Amino acid sequence: xxxxxxxxxxxxxxxxxxxxxxxxxxxxxxxxxxxxxxxxxxxxxxxxxxxxxxxxxxxxxxxxxxxxxxxxxxxxxxxxxxxxxxxxxxxxxxxxxxxxxxxxxxxxxxxxxxxxxxxxxxxxxxxxxxxxxxxxxxxxxxxxxxxxxxxxxxxxxxxxxxxxxxxxxxxxxxxxxxxxxxxxxxxxxxxxxxxxxxxxxxxxxxxxxxxxxxxxxxxxxx
Amino acid sequence: xxxxxxxxxxxxxxxxxxxxxxxxxxxxxxxxxxxxxxxxxxxxxxxxxxxxxxxxxxxxxxxxxxxxxxxxxxxxxxxxxxxxxxxxxxxxxxxxxxxxxxxxxxxxxxxxxxxxxxxxxxxxxxxxxxxxxxxxxxxxxxxxxxxxxxxxxxxxxxxxxxxxxxxxxxxxxxxxxxxxxxxxxxxxxxxxxxxxxxxxxxxxxxxxxxxxxxxxxxxxxxxxxxxxxxxxxxxxxxxxxxxxxxxxxxxxxxxxxxxxxxxxxxxxxxxxxxxxxxxxxxxxxxxxxxxxxxxxxxxxxxxxxxxxxxxxxxxxxxxxxxxxxxxxxxxxxxxxxxxxxxxxxxxx
Numbered sequence: 001x002x003x004x005x006x007x008x009x010x011x012x013x014x015x016x017x018x019x020x021x022x023x024x025x026x027x028x029x030x031x032x033x034x035x036x037x038x039x040x041x042x043x044x045x046x047x048x049x050x051x052x053x054x055x056x057x058x059x060x061x062x063x064x065x066x067x068x069x070x071x072x073x074x075x076x077x078x079x080x081x082x083x084x085x086x087x088x089x090x091x092x093x094x095x096x097x098x099x100x101x102x103x104x105x106x107x108x109x110x111x112x113x114x115x116x117x118x119x120x121x122x123x124x125x126x127x128x129x130x131x132x133x134x135x136x137x138x139x140x141x142x143x144x145x146x147x148x149x150x151x152x153x154x155x156x157x158x159x160x161x162x163x164x165x166x167x168x169x170x171x172x173x174x175x176x177x178x179x180x181x182x183x184x185x186x187x188x189x190x191x192x193x194x195x196x197x198x199x200x201x202x203x204x205x206x207x208x209x210x211x212x213x214x215x216x217x218x219x220x221x222x
Numbered sequence: 223x224x225x226x227x228x229x230x231x232x233x234x235x236x237x238x239x240x241x242x243x244x245x246x247x248x249x250x251x252x253x254x255x256x257x258x259x260x261x262x263x264x265x266x267x268x269x270x271x272x273x274x275x276x277x278x279x280x281x282x283x284x285x286x287x288x289x290x291x292x293x294x295x296x297x298x299x300x301x302x303x304x305x306x307x308x309x310x311x312x313x314x315x316x317x318x319x320x321x322x323x324x325x326x327x328x329x330x331x332x333x334x335x336x337x338x339x340x341x342x343x344x345x346x347x348x349x350x351x352x353x354x355x356x357x358x359x360x361x362x363x364x365x366x367x368x369x370x371x372x373x374x375x376x377x378x379x380x381x382x383x384x385x386x387x388x389x390x391x392x393x394x395x396x397x398x399x400x401x402x403x404x405x406x407x408x409x410x411x412x413x414x415x416x417x418x419x420x421x422x423x424x425x426x427x428x429x430x431x432x433x434x435x436x437x438x439x440x441x442x443x444x445x446x447x448x449x450x451x452x453x454x455x456x457x458x459x460x461x462x463x464x465x466x467x468x469x470x471x472x473x474x475x476x477x478x479x480x481x482x483x484x485x486x487x488x489x490x491x492x493x494x495x496x497x498x499x500x501x502x503x504x505x506x507x508x509x510x511x512x513x514x515x516x517x518x519x520x521x522x523x524x525x526x527x528x529x530x531x532x533x534x535x536x537x538x539x540x541x542x543x544x545x546x547x548x549x550x551x552x553x554x555x556x557x558x559x560x561x562x563x564x565x566x567x568x569x570x
Contacts, residue, residue, distance in 0.1 A: 161224055
């Protein structure tokens with residue numbers, strides 16, 4: 001009985017095994033009646049459905065959302081703050097905030113974009129706090145390790161360029177740094193960057209240009 | 223020009239995701255309970271604060287040092303007292319202690335029946351200060367240390383000793399071994415009379431074992447029995463202790479969970495957490511090895527446990543074990559997220 005329920009849960013949660021599967025034996029919806037091997041898109045509930053279930057108090061739905069979007073959340077945080085010791089905390093805090101404020105999400109299908117925005121906010125908050133502590137002499141400047149986020153296929157020249165970019169970013173204000181990384185590393189369009197940062201398109205463009213200029217100057221100085 | 227495809231982040235391991243979800247779920251459940259009980263807690267905390275204020279302001283009960291045996295126990299609140307030699311003791315909540323008046327002059331003997339005792343021992347030459355906990359005797363050669371004694375029953379107990387300043391000597395009456403603990407070092411071991419397993423202190427100096435200190439009669443017992451705690455309750459208690467900063471308490475509770483419920487599905491994360499606590503927070507690298515090895519038995523936590531074990535060996539300077547452990551990691555997790563870190567810590 002429990003095994004069957006757990007098997008269904010894994011189907012829902014994108015096949016990532018849970019250390020405490022047995023805890024979710026109750027309350028998992030039955031998927032009986034489905035065809036033996038339905039297409040993946042039919043097998044997996046949409047984010048909208050998961051959000052709806054989570055709002056009704058179904059913990060399995062929260063877990064499914066967490067497991068489905070953890071990789072995205074971690075990836076975004078890691079690109080914004082490579083090899084940062086607080087990466088896991090940032091992701092946890094973001095999920096905590098997202099799941100706690102789920103009732104305020106209008107469109108459940110937009111869960112990932114919403115979560116991404118919360119990640120950006122969490123990173124921004126930490127960067128501001130650290131910047132203040134550095135200015136007060138209570139903390140040394142963070143040294144990042146971009147190697148953890150550079151593709152293995154990247155050429156040596158690209159690697160050097162990315163290293164240089166992160167080195168320059170360390171000295172930039174958080175909003176400029178985030179605008180550049182969201183655009184270059186995350187591949188977001190300008191309107192998407194503006195949306196993620198909660199800024200107007202014009203302000204986003206100005207900050208992005210300023211960040212690009214700083215990186216170019218840093219490159220020229222070397 | 224840099225493009226998004228020049229970036230790539232290693233996928234988090236399944237165990238990392240599982241561990242993260244467990245922590246998040248516990249955090250959210252606490253939040254829900256907190257919201258539900260918010261008003262009730264508000265009122266009761268006011269009453270509790272008023273009560274605590276009254277209790278703490280009340281004069282501490284005087285200790286009659288003329289009696290051969292004095293039993294002390296703390297209930298919900300910590301209890302502090304000063305001995306006749308000026309040494310300061312702090313009993314954590316739910317602690318049971320017995321003061322044994324020794325026939326020797328300049329000798330103080332305390333028997334920790336259960337709970338945690340923090341001692342600030344006043345410097346005094348020719349004075350012997352001992353704490354007995356199960357089959358372990360802690361003889362004070364310096365000033366500041368804590369002893370924790372978790373006891374399920376008379377035949378199954380667990381003792382942890384941690385030294386803040388000075389030097390203490392730990393003696394096991396069952397195995398006859400004696401160890402010296404320096405500041406920052408700790409000792410943790412099964413302390414039951416029948417236990418034969420060797421302790422794993424952070425640092426040890428074998429010296430001839432002195433005769434075991436005498437043990438005396440039973441003390442009063444008004445403590446709530448926590449033996450009926452389930453694995454879930456133990457896990458939650460350990461997590462709460464860790465979050466509130468009670469690292470020793472958290473470590474002891476995780477250890478209790480591992481001993482009592484080794485096959486429970488929380489034991490994997492408990493073993494990993496205990497290893498992390500000892501490694502990162504308690505500075506007990508030697509003590510971190512056993513739980514990390516135990517965590518290897520849980521597939522969901524194997525990668526993190528193997529990586530941490532490798533780092534422990536590296537920090538302890540055990541090059542052979544470090545390289546063997548790294549090789550194991552590399553063979554089992556060729557795409558593992560810790561590969562770079564292990565390569566740096568343990569180069570071939």
